[in-house]
Amino acid sequence: MLKRQVQDVVERRLAQAPAVALLGPRQVGKTTLAKAVAQQQPNALLLDLERESDRAVLRQPELFFASHRDRLLVLDEVQFVPQLFTALRPEIDAHRTPGRFLLLGSASGDLLRQSGESLAGRVSYVELTPLLVTELNPDLGGLQSLWLRGGYPLSHLAATAEASYTWRQDFIRTFLQRDLPGMGVRVAAETLGRFWRMLAHLQGQFFNASQLGLSLGGASHSTAVRYLDVLVDTMMVRRLEPHLANVGKRLVKSPKVYLRDSGLLHALLGIATVQDLQGHPIAGRSWDGFVVEQVAAQLPADAQMGFYRTAAGAELDLVIEHRSRKVGVAIKFAAAPKPTKGFWQAIEDLAVDRAYVVAPVERRYPLSERVEVIPVAQLSELFA
Structure with missing residues (x-):
């Protein structure tokens, strides 16, 4: 598998910040990169929010986040469930340790507007481009x-x-x-x-x-x-x-x-x-x-x-x-x-x-x- 240039950046940011947002267009390789990062952390859990079964797990996000504070949670295509940002802010503030959330998104505008409302100072942004x-x-x-x-x-x-x-x-x-x-x-x-x-x-x-x-x-x-x-x-x-x-x-x-x-x-x-x-x-x-x-x-x-x-x-x-x-x-x-x-x-x-x-x-x-x-x-x- 080709190692992407920003993988080291994502891993460094996760070591420093409670949440990292990996932004990139559809099909650019965000999920593949996230899986490579998650392999370094045995307890990591990946949820694909395009799938109804994975969205169902997060119907009570406050309870779910609180019960998984010892794991890296990878939330793929997070722009499909924008209400999650409301739950992320108090959860990060309650347990502000590095490397808790890796958010994958294909719509930079939506994510940046959400961060302006609720995640300012709590999330670090990294962009994954097409191959360089x-x-x-x-x-x-x-x-x-x-x-x-x-x-x-x-x-x-x-x-x-x-x-x-x-x-x-x-x-x-x-x-x-x-x-x-x-x-x-x-x-x-x-x-x-x-x-x-x-x-x-x-x-x-x-x-x-x-x-x-x-x-x-x-x-x-x-x-x-x-x-x-x-x-x-x-x-x-x-x-x-x-x-x-x-x-x-x-x-x-x-x-x-x-x-x-x-x-x-x-x-x-x-x-x-x-x-x-x-x-x-x-x-x-x-x-x-x-x-x-x-x-x-x-x-x-x-x-x-x-x-x-x-x-x-x-x-x-x-x-x-x-x-x-x-x-x-x-x-x-x-x-x-x-x-x-x-x-x-x-x-x-x-x-x-x-x-x-x-x-x-x-x-x-x-x-x-x-x-x-x-x-x-x-x-x-x-x-x-």
């Missing part, structure tokens, strides 16, 4: 396959490209028709699916709610924002906000949108093979989104990430701030990347400490004293 380059250490051929198929384990490990593509198509259908209604989302699957495909065509571009609403048949600005919120909260889409620096220039202030898994992006656009991808106009923006997610997964928990763009054309795909350090990132889909004039202007505007150009290259090399070209596999060194 740093977890697989692929050669360039393997990197291309990961980019095409995406990082969902069952998609990435499928026997053939066709089998992977079929799995992703089935995932999208099930997510829209079953998973979202199960989370209480009351939007027609066909409507939300059409909106999702529109976002796929807009990969890495600015989000214009009014324009998307019109494309949906005259829906309002607020309706388009609500649909985006659903896909952001279920960790399907990233809403990347601009880095608003005080540089005395006109800045672009609309967010960009990225589908977070490149494999799902390709499935929504009907891209089944490497040949289809290489000849598709979305290829460059798909690569951008793939790298954005790889970068985001490597950042310290307290780092801030956005993009920078001015009306005059100065641009960085990512600006990352961590404490007193600022790093700029340009993403290029080229074997011999050449940064634009806007890139050099942006690093001057923001006075970044370091800047990197991320590209499908095999080894890193310098472009200037503060700027390097680096492969995706070395993104973990951005804040080393």
